[in-house]
Amino acid sequence: MKLVNIGFGNVINASRIVAIVSPDSAPVKRLIQESRDRGMLINAAQGRRTRAVIIMDSDHVILSYLQSETVAARLGAETVGIWEDEDDA
Numbered sequence: 001m002k003l004v005n006i007g008f009g010n011v012i013n014a015s016r017i018v019a020i021v022s023p024d025s026a027p028v029k030r031l032i033q034e035s036r037d038r039g040m041l042i043n044a045a046q047g048r049r050t051r052a053v054i055i056m057d058s059d060h061v062i063l064s065y066l067q068s069e070t071v072a073a074r075l076g077a078e079t080v081g082i083w084e085d086e087d088d089a
Helices: 026-038 068-075
Strands: 003-007 010-013 017-021 041-043 052-056 061-064
Touching: 003 061, 003 068, 017 068, 026 041, 026 052, 026 061, 052 068
Parallel strands: 041 061
Antiparallel strands: 003 010, 017 052, 052 061
């Protein structure tokens, strides 16, 4: 089991992560509110501004103050290649 630090000493199981998204869009804001209503929201931002929303396979939604790119980098995930044209690589 690989654990990933998401800030303030909070760690999550990397194999259970489905997506890491930015909290700025309306659909993600609705997802956060729905998770809060169902009791499935975990706020690991500890009072700071939410910069990443982590969606888990257990339907939990975790808020982090770290940027999405930072969390992905800690996972060792590639965050760039999908938007580049393969001919440019």
